Amino acid sequence: MVIPPIYDSVMAFSQSLAAARKGNKWGFIDQQGRWQIQPLYDDVTSFDAQGAAWSVRQGDLLRLNRDGQPLRVLPQSGEFDLDHRSTLEHGS
Secondary structure (H helix, E strand, C coil), X not given: CCCCCCCCEXXXXXXXXXXXXXXXXXXXXXXXXXXXXXXXXXXXXXXXXXXXXXXXXCCEEEEEECCCCEEEEECCCCCCCCCCCCEEECCC
């Protein structure tokens, strides 16, 4: 096992980072299991080929770069259902 089972959910690695959930917040870990982007988000997607990921925080839809900096913000646009087809739930 490469990453210790301390997360509630982890998605597949993309762009050397994986979305991980601890409690009810998402962030991104590196291949050693260290937080590279702190778990501050209500929902996230994996990083795409352009090196950006979508995230939801306090009702705002954010487009993040690999450093966790927002590239674009769509404020208070409503409820979001981000695609989690590659999510590996803890215990499944």
